[in-house]
Amino acid sequence: MTATVPPPGTTRSLRRRLWRLAETVTTPVLPSDYLDLIAPLRAGADLRGRILAVQPETPDAATLLIQPGRSWRGHVPGQYIRLGVDVDGVRQWRAYSVTSAPSRRADRISVTVKAIPDGVVSNHLVRRIRPGTIVQLDQACGDFVLPERAPSRVLFLTAGSGITPVAGMLRSGALAGSDVVLVHSAPTAADVVFGAELRGLAERGAIRLIERHTEVEGLLDVAELDTLVPDHLDRQTWACGPLGLLDAAEAHWAARGHAARLHTERFRPTVITAGDGGTVTFTRSSVTVAATGATPLLDAGENAGVLMPSGCRMGICFGCVLPLRQGAVRDLRNGQLTTALPGDGVRVQTCVSAAAGPCELEI
Numbered sequence: 001m002t003a004t005v006p007p008p009g010t011t012r013s014l015r016r017r018l019w020r021l022a023e024t025v026t027t028p029v030l031p032s033d034y035l036d037l038i039a040p041l042r043a044g045a046d047l048r049g050r051i052l053a054v055q056p057e058t059p060d061a062a063t064l065l066i067q068p069g070r071s072w073r074g075h076v077p078g079q080y081i082r083l084g085v086d087v088d089g090v091r092q093w094r095a096y097s098v099t100s101a102p103s104r105r106a107d108r109i110s111v112t113v114k115a116i117p118d119g120v121v122s123n124h125l126v127r128r129i130r131p132g133t134i135v136q137l138d139q140a141c142g143d144f145v146l147p148e149r150a151p152s153r154v155l156f157l158t159a160g161s162g163i164t165p166v167a168g169m170l171r172s173g174a175l176a177g178s179d180v181v182l183v184h185s186a187p188t189a190a191d192v193v194f195g196a197e198l199r200g201l202a203e204r205g206a207i208r209l210i211e212r213h214t215e216v217e218g219l220l221d222v223a224e225l226d227t228l229v230p231d232h233l234d235r236q237t238w239a240c241g242p243l244g245l246l247d248a249a250e251a252h253w254a255a256r257g258h259a260a261r262l263h264t265e266r267f268r269p270t271v272i273t274a275g276d277g278g279t280v281t282f283t284r285s286s287v288t289v290a291a292t293g294a295t296p297l298l299d300a301g302e303n304a305g306v307l308m309p310s311g312c313r314m315g316i317c318f319g320c321v322l323p324l325r326q327g328a329v330r331d332l333r334n335g336q337l338t339t340a341l342p343g344d345g346v347r348v349q350t351c352v353s354a355a356a357g358p359c360e361l362e363i
Contacts, residue, residue, distance in 0.1 A: 047071045049083075051133045052108060054126075061114040061161070061193050062126045063099065068109055068137060075102060075109070075140030077168040078238075078265075082344055083111065084136030087124045090274075090337040091136075093346055094121045097165040098140060101172045112193060114161035144238065144265035150174050151236040155229060157249060159185035159220070162241030163193050165265055169238075170201065181229050185212040185220050185241070222248040233258045240265040274328040274337050278355040282306045282363050283325060296332065297322075297350035297361065306363060308350060315352035324348045327359025 049066040056062050075081070075098045084093045096111040115126040144165055154175060156166045163184055169175065186192045192211060202209035210228055212220045222245070225232045233256050239249045246264045253262040276293035280300050285307075291300040298320050301308040311319025315333060323345035330337050332352050340346040345362065 047137045047139065049109075049135050049137045051129060051131050051135065053131055054129060057112060057193050058114075058191050058195075060126060060191075061112060063110050063112045064125060064129070065108055065110050066135070066137075072109075072137070073139050075168075076145045077102060077172040077174065078145040078165045079140040079142040079168075080144075080165070081109075081111065081140050082138040082346075083125075084346070085121060085124065085129070085133075086336075087120055089335070090339065091346075092121045092339050093136075093341065093344055095341070095344075097168060099164050099167045099171070101168065112161070112164045112167070114193065142265070144240065144263060145169075146172075146174055146238075150178050152177075153179045153231070153235040154181070155232050155235040155237040156180070156182040156184075157222075157225075157237060157239040157241070157245070158182070159241030159245050161193065162239075162245075162265070163198075165240055166238065167194050167197075170207070176206075180207040181210070181232075181235070182207050183210045183212065183220070183225070183228060185214055185245075187215045188213050220245070222252045225252075233261070236261055236263070238263045238265075274330075274339065275357040278327070278357040278359060280355050281358075281360040283360055284363055291355045293330065293354050293356065294332070295354055297329065297348075297353050297355065297359075300355070301350065301361070301363070308363065310351060313351045315349055318349065320351045321347050321349055323362040325360040325362050328356040329353040329359055330356040 047069050049068045051064055052067055053065040054062050055065065078097070080095045080097045082093050082095050084091055086092075096113055098109055099112045100108070100110040113122050113125045115122045146169055158166055166182070170180075182198065184192065184198070189195065189211065192198065198207070198209055201207045214220070229235070233253070237249075237253070239246055239262060243266065246266055249262060250259070250264065253259050277291055277295070279288055280291050280297060281288040282301055282304070287301075287304050287306050289300055289304045291297070298308050298310055298313065309320055309322070311317035313320070324338065324340045324347070325345060326340050326342040328337055328339045329348055330353065332354055337356055338346060338348055338353070350361070
């Protein structure tokens, strides 16, 4: 019996035709929309994660254990991810350090969040989010990391949630042979995130831990390092925490001629006020226009002479998607807000989104 072998590419072509037919039948909801409901973490989908557990760390901090989707590419200790979560109908994005050690790409990861006063996202993640929730993720990024060959002497200078990227470094095991000093500030001993774990490392001699409880002892003056860690200028130093601490550290190291040995990570402000309409800046085109809350970003750009990608203009084909670098936009179909902090690059559909305050699009 003679077997009939289809010509190369026939199966793939048939699969594409069937998928296009499914898109036609299910419009305006696409087949991928149904798959997102059934298998949101599948390969090829937008990167998402499922919250597996919420573990309290302090009265106002919690660790989220997340199963990332199959598109997750892993991380380097000290890097952060941008996490998107819907809070009261608004898609909010925030950046959080990965606090788990690197492992296989399919393994779980964790981020640790400290609730801040009036922090919409941080309070939601610490106090309201529940296991099973699906969140949006970006791939890990950031250069607040250790070199490939760990330094022989290391100083970590942290305060508050600034301990989170350092936790990932300590848990990685990369500093097992190094002389590590950690100077950490928190209001009280109970407010030290990962306090029990850090004290356990100190008891085993893995690190030298210096805690500063600011409600009792006052804020740390960087000049005190001359006494607390006499050789601190000879150590490679990673500092993360409030801007005042980092500004003081940079001035201290620069004044002593050792600025190259100091590595800092600055947390960005997270206040975005949404409104109705606003200025739209098209960053690559260097064009800024005023747009109403009813004008699609696509129309605003085209009216200003910006060459905008587009397709169906109905929110179906996704041919008009662009990165929102910062600001807030509103989906004209359902009123949902999407926000982005400077540099985030959250992707939005310009044909069905309008300005909800000042915003910047990368085009």
